[in-house]
Amino acid sequence: MWIFRVDEPRLGVIRIREWRRRARHTISLLVLLMGGTTIGLVVLDQSGSPFADKMFAAVWNGVNLVTTLGAFSEFNPQQKSFMVLAMFATLVIGGFAVSRLTGMLSGDDVMAYRENRTMERKFGELAGHVVVVGFHALGERVAHQLHEAGGTVLVLVGDQDQANRAADSGHMVVLGSPDAFDDVLKRARLDSARAIVVTTPDGNNNLAITLLAHTLNPSLAIAVPGDNPLRKGLLESAGASNVVIADDIVATALVGKLTTAVKVAT
Structure with a gap:
């Protein structure tokens, strides 16, 4: 069963707030990467396809890059070179996320903070x-x-x-x-x-x-x-x-x- 600690560990609150800040930072970087990839692929698309089709393909490839699904459409040589840079940027952001976020929410102080939140809901009943x-x-x-x-x-x-x-x-x-x-x-x-x-x-x-x-x-x-x-x-x-x-x-x-x-x- 859970334990509610009246003297709640303040470090647990600080750690969770910092994790949320870093998570928002990481998501912002991924959104920027996806947007930059989409724009770059549209600019480098030399096909005669309508602009809407070019945009859809670029968004599709940008989402696949960020989510690491890898279901890309066909690229021309310029787009392939651009995607190499985009993939490298994805690796850098991924490494940043792993190093900054992993393990922050597994400490005893964070677990105590979570226990308190759970117990507060139980107290209401x-x-x-x-x-x-x-x-x-x-x-x-x-x-x-x-x-x-x-x-x-x-x-x-x-x-x-x-x-x-x-x-x-x-x-x-x-x-x-x-x-x-x-x-x-x-x-x-x-x-x-x-x-x-x-x-x-x-x-x-x-x-x-x-x-x-x-x-x-x-x-x-x-x-x-x-x-x-x-x-x-x-x-x-x-x-x-x-x-x-x-x-x-x-x-x-x-x-x-x-x-x-x-x-x-x-």
């Missing part, structure tokens, strides 16, 4: 998705279960390795600097999301992300783990609609198992 912040062990489990249940998952991370793992797992990913995570949240289409699950291992980060997400969409369902009752209260005040204390769940599960075992023993 996002609705009813679940945003998962973080892709550590917990975030990976949450994203996997949501995906298995048929939901659309968008993973937000601040680490390249996590982004790669999430993308390899088939999730859409937004990658951005941890210092500017509000920009990442703004790209997550929280206005049309069904819910957000905050799973980073840092309680302070979870609190800040919860507050930002609630600010961007006050009606959004926000699920986040809490370390203790005090932290749970802070998260709920920040806008969390579901705060889960892991120790409570583990304790309930252990007591449940113990109760079941006692009942079986008796």
Whole structure:
């Protein structure tokens, strides 16, 4: 799956713009070559054919020269000498195009730019998705279960390795600097999301992300783990609609198992 990089590599944009400029330059040279070839062949045509026929034949040969098809009509000696020069000019322009254009669009920065453009189109269609912040062990489990249940998952991370793992797992990913995570949240289409699950291992980060997400969409369902009752209260005040204390769940599960075992023993 694709990765959207909030800190888009500027070099990718520069490379594509430069490639387009060089491509336009090359096409202009080929058009000039075709036009010059057409005029030269018409001037050197000594046959008694009507001018329209001479022009058509010259245009035909000019197009064949530029496209390298080689389906030329018959030439007189003067035209053959002229075509030798035109062919040499074609080789020079072709060599220029190969040396200036080849490889410019295959760099990592260009690929990242293309990924961003593709992801921007996908963002325009996002609705009813679940945003998962973080892709550590917990975030990976949450994203996997949501995906298995048929939901659309968008993973937000601040680490390249996590982004790669999430993308390899088939999730859409937004990658951005941890210092500017509000920009990442703004790209997550929280206005049309069904819910957000905050799973980073840092309680302070979870609190800040919860507050930002609630600010961007006050009606959004926000699920986040809490370390203790005090932290749970802070998260709920920040806008969390579901705060889960892991120790409570583990304790309930252990007591449940113990109760079941006692009942079986008796």
